[in-house]
Amino acid sequence: MAEYGIGSGDTEAITDGTGATQAAGTSASKSNRPRKPRDSLNKALIIDAALVIAERDGLEGLTFQALGNELGAHATSIYRHFRDKDEFLLEMLDTLRDRSYGDAIEPTGNWREDVRLLAGHIRAHYLRYAQFAQQMSVRSTHRPIEFTNLELTLAALDRAGLTPDEAVIYTRLLGNYIRSMSSFEAAVTCLEPELRAKDRMQMQFGAQALALDEFPHLVSAATSLLPLDDPRIFDIGLEAILDAIEALGASRRSN
Amino acid sequence: MAEYGIGSGDTEAITDGTGATQAAGTSASKSNRPRKPRDSLNKALIIDAALVIAERDGLEGLTFQALGNELGAHATSIYRHFRDKDEFLLEMLDTLRDRSYGDAIEPTGNWREDVRLLAGHIRAHYLRYAQFAQQMSVRSTHRPIEFTNLELTLAALDRAGLTPDEAVIYTRLLGNYIRSMSSFEAAVTCLEPELRAKDRMQMQFGAQALALDEFPHLVSAATSLLPLDDPRIFDIGLEAILDAIEALGASRRSN
DNA sequence: ACCTGAACACCGTTCAAGT
DNA sequence: ACCTGAACACCGTTCAAGT
Numbered sequence A, B: 001m002a003e004y005g006i007g008s009g010d011t012e013a014i015t016d017g018t019g020a021t022q023a024a025g026t027s028a029s030k031s032n033r034p035r036k037p038r039d040s041l042n043k044a045l046i047i048d049a050a051l052v053i054a055e056r057d058g059l060e061g062l063t064f065q066a067l068g069n070e071l072g073a074h075a076t077s078i079y080r081h082f083r084d085k086d087e088f089l090l091e092m093l094d095t096l097r098d099r100s101y102g103d104a105i106e107p108t109g110n111w112r113e114d115v116r117l118l119a120g121h122i123r124a125h126y127l128r129y130a131q132f133a134q135q136m137s138v139r140s141t142h143r144p145i146e147f148t149n150l151e152l153t154l155a156a157l158d159r160a161g162l163t164p165d166e167a168v169i170y171t172r173l174l175g176n177y178i179r180s181m182s183s184f185e186a187a188v189t190c191l192e193p194e195l196r197a198k199d200r201m202q203m204q205f206g207a208q209a210l211a212l213d214e215f216p217h218l219v220s221a222a223t224s225l226l227p228l229d230d231p232r233i234f235d236i237g238l239e240a241i242l243d244a245i246e247a248l249g250a251s252r253r254s255n
Numbered sequence C, D: 001a002c003c004t005g006a007a008c009a010c011c012g013t014t015c016a017a018g019t
Helices: A043-057 A064-071 A075-080 A085-100 A111-128 A130-138 A144-160 A164-190 A193-208 A216-224 A233-254 B043-057 B064-071 B075-080 B085-100 B111-128 B130-138 B144-160 B164-190 B193-208 B216-224 B233-254
Strands: none
Touching: A043 A064, A043 A085, A064 A075, A085 A111, A085 A130, A111 A130, A111 A144, A111 A164, A111 A233, A130 A164, A130 B164, A144 A164, A144 A233, A144 B193, A144 B216, A164 A233, A164 B130, A164 B164, A164 B216, A164 B233, A193 A216, A193 B144, A216 B144, A216 B164, A233 B164, A233 B233, B043 B064, B043 B085, B064 B075, B085 B111, B085 B130, B111 B130, B111 B144, B111 B164, B111 B233, B130 B164, B144 B164, B144 B233, B164 B233, B193 B216
């Protein structure tokens, strides 16, 4: 029978025979904690605690137990403020978003520059909260800032000379490119460093060991292959898309 | 006290007072199952069962319990064949990969077409096993086919006229673009349909309701906004990158 | 790198009870 | 949309025991 409500496994009397359990002196650890005053908890407080935990212990350490510990409250008290863990995570993402780009981007008068600024903003946000990137990319919560960003993009593409139909398509492309590439980069960042190093080694050594006549290009490029999260890649792809937009807009104008 | 080793909750005597439990007639359900003969289990068999479960119940239904149920074996017998669940999932991804692109792509003589074919192959694989897409995109297991694909790409870019340094950069860009955009598209596909419909509605209605003078482009584009997983987007972005490569290669040649 | 059963640590969630 | 404690269903994992 597992015991519940105990601090996250640090000082439990495991069945190893030692029998000695140092009293959990770390933080508010269950029973001998005074009852929290009414209304002393709220969403903002809980989300702040969650961020501390996520940055210290990673996303997998972010459990309701740990949250209760961090707050000096019972794990289940969170259910008074969020319906379940999924809703909790979504609201957390929203809060993070507000903190990252609270103020909208000011149009510069140069449409390419506007898109670049927006892309940089979003990418920085994903890399900053890399642990949550995968969730962020897909689960869009429709906040005002999203509409502002969409308007900025559509306006930029209009100024580039695209038709409304084309603008809608390239807006989708830009949005997906920015989100998916940033999310990917963030996910790579989150991999354990040793694993990433090992992966690269295997790739380079594996490529070097190939038959030169079967893999001529790869063998000679083996040592110069780039890591998955090379930071230059994002902008190079973005410029390619911007070039395509510019060319398309120019062709529209010359007709 | 939870009872273990029981079929996944379908016929358990819950404490609801009814007391009536229909005998678990579904499949091999624990106690009254004859012991599996020695060596009757193996990796391939387990992975096949896992695929059945994942396609039927989704990724979150793929537990060791369910796996044992499907195999008519005890849940923990899987530990004899895989170190832990992570190793099991990785090997599963490898197997899927082998099934999807067992045979390499034959170069067509047209470098753009080669890259297109490769991209289409990989994207189709991600969409087919959409549940696993997020894991697949980042955790590369270095199988021979990866080297073959790299050689194909590097050769294509060489023929496009890029220098070796440039080829390495654009190889990385293409690889990341294909993986991250496909993974994104697959992730959207996996969202519950109602949720996706609701998201789109909120977006369209939200955009329509905005102030026309503050969001002129967005208001008029509101009803024509594209869904996140519009299938045309992938190729449009890919062509933009290919155009950039072609232009860069041409400029190298003219020097 | 055999298969099973019992047990354990942990995690999300519910519900009756305390303030 | 108050806070706590006990309980529950489930999930990955370990370990001693059976063949």
